[in-house]
Amino acid sequence: MKKLFILLAFMGIVTTGYAQKKLVLYYSETGTTKTVAQELQKQLGADIESIECMKAYSGNFQETMQRGQKEMQSGEWPALKPLQKKLADYDVIFLGYPIWFGTYANPIATLVKENDFAGKTIVPFATFGSGGLNTSSDALKKALPKATVAKGYGVRTARVAAAAKELNRFLIENGYKAGKVAKLPEYSEQKPVTAEEKAIFEAACSSYQFPLGTPQTVGKRTTAESTDYKYTVKSSGFGGGGETTSIIYVTVSKEAGAKPEFTEVVR
Numbered sequence: 705m706k707k708l709f710i711l712l713a714f715m716g717i718v719t720t721g722y723a724q725k726k727l728v729l730y731y732s733e734t735g736t737t738k739t740v741a742q743e744l745q746k747q748l749g750a751d752i753e754s755i756e757c758m759k760a761y762s763g764n765f766q767e768t769m770q771r772g773q774k775e776m777q778s779g780e781w782p783a784l785k786p787l788q789k790k791l792a793d794y795d796v797i798f799l800g801y802p803i804w805f806g807t808y809a810n811p812i813a814t815l816v817k818e819n820d821f822a823g824k825t826i827v828p829f830a831t832f833g834s835g836g837l838n839t840s841s842d843a844l845k846k847a848l849p850k851a852t853v854a855k856g857y858g859v860r861t862a863r864v865a866a867a868a869k870e871l872n873r874f875l876i877e878n879g880y881k882a883g884k885v886a887k888l889p890e891y892s893e894q895k896p897v898t899a900e901e902k903a904i905f906e907a908a909c910s911s912y913q914f915p916l917g918t919p920q921t922v923g924k925r926t927t928a929e930s931t932d933y934k935y936t937v938k939s940s941g942f943g944g945g946g947e948t949t950s951i952i953y954v955t956v957s958k959e960a961g962a963k964p965e966f967t968e969v970v971r
Contacts, residue, residue, distance in 0.1 A: 724825075726750035726880070727789055730800030731811045733761050733768065736831045736861050741800045743868050744829065747875060750798070751789060755811055758783040772810050781814040791819060796880070799844070800829045803836030806971075807843045816844065821851035827880070828856030831864065834912065835969035854878070863965060891923035891934045905935055908954040908964035915939065916952060916969065930955045 728745045732738035732754065745752040759782065761768045775781055791797065801808045808830070828844060830837045837858030845853045857874045859867050875881035897905070897919045905919045917939025925932050933954040938947055951970040956962060 724795035725793065726796045726798065727791070727794040728752040728798045728800065729755065729787075729789070730798075730829075731755040731802070731809055731815075732800070733763055733802060733809070736864055737800050737802050737829075739864055740829060740831060740859060740867050740871070741798075743871055744798055744800075744875075747868075747871055747881060748798075751794070753787060753789045755787075755815060756785045757811055758785055769804075772804055775810050776805065781817065782811055784811060784814050784818070791821065791824070794824065796825045796827060797821065798827045798829055800831075801840070803830050803832035803840060806836050806839050808840040813847075816847040821848050823850065825852045825854055827854045827878075830856065830858040831861055832858060832968075833861060834914075834916070834966075835971060837968070838970055858968060860967060863967065886928065888927060889925045891925045891932070894921035894923045894934075894936055896920070897922045897935070901933065901935075904933065904956065904964045905952070905954060908966040909952065912966070916966075917948075917950065919952070928958075930957045932956075 726748055728741050728748070728750050729752075730737050730741040732741065738754065741752060741754075744750070761771065761782075799812070801812045804810060808828075826844060826848060828837065828841050830840055835858070837856050841853060841856050855878060857871060859870065872881075872883070873885050876883040876885050901922050902919055905922075909916045917937040919935040919937050921936045923934040925934075933956075935952045935954065937950050937952050939950065940947060948971070953967045953970075954964050955967055956964045
């Protein structure tokens with residue numbers, strides 16, 4: 705059996721992760737998710753298609769949030785234009801969206817209601833202000849029990865310029881693209897933050913439009929390109945709720961003059 709598998713692999717009959725047929729399918733309102741989708745398509749050599757609403761959102765943040773809230777409350781999701789690609793033709797679908805209200809944007813709710821993606825591997829990719837990849841991936845797993853929802857990729861809108869390099873690593877590490885990358889070290893164990901580490905956190909997070917909380921502990925790792933921090937943070941819940949705990953990742957590039965950046969909040 706082992707010899708047969710080797711022979712089939714040599715003949716190209718056994719499908720590898722990066723030999724499967726792939727589609728980059730995405731919804732983008734402002735163009736940020738589109739930028740990531742196009743980079744994915746470029747690196748994978750995959751087909752690509754955008755998801756479009758019959759009644760487009762305005763692109764204005766407040767108007768979109770107001771419309772989105774009404775849709776969520778009523779359960780009347782936006783109607784979509786028919787897809788040009790046949791989903792049945794693909795093995796792996798990279799599904800992209802911005803994060804709205806802590807999960808995938810409303811047009812994706814329509815998409816997963818109308819398509820069960822049975823037998824497909826779904827790879828989420830999300831753009832966000834602070835975070836939401838984990839919660840949206842969990843929501844996809846519940847909405848698509850007949851599909852395999854794989855580990856996803858997320859990037860803050862403020863850091864979308866970093867997507868190309870990060871996607872290269874993500875695709876290679878997860879077997880969607882041939883190549884080699886150095887394995888990243890694990891974070892050290894969590895320890896109480898020092899004054900210096902608190903200052904790094906504040907430099908990365910203080911300009912964000914909403915307060916992100918107070919760091920309590922931190923783990924670190926050093927790579928060839930940066931020093932990365934994994935902070936455990938305490939904050940007050942939204943709307944006056946109780947205290948909550950989140951994880952906030954911060955990176956500091958080794959390039960001269962680089963400033964600390966927070967990469968994601970995991971709530």
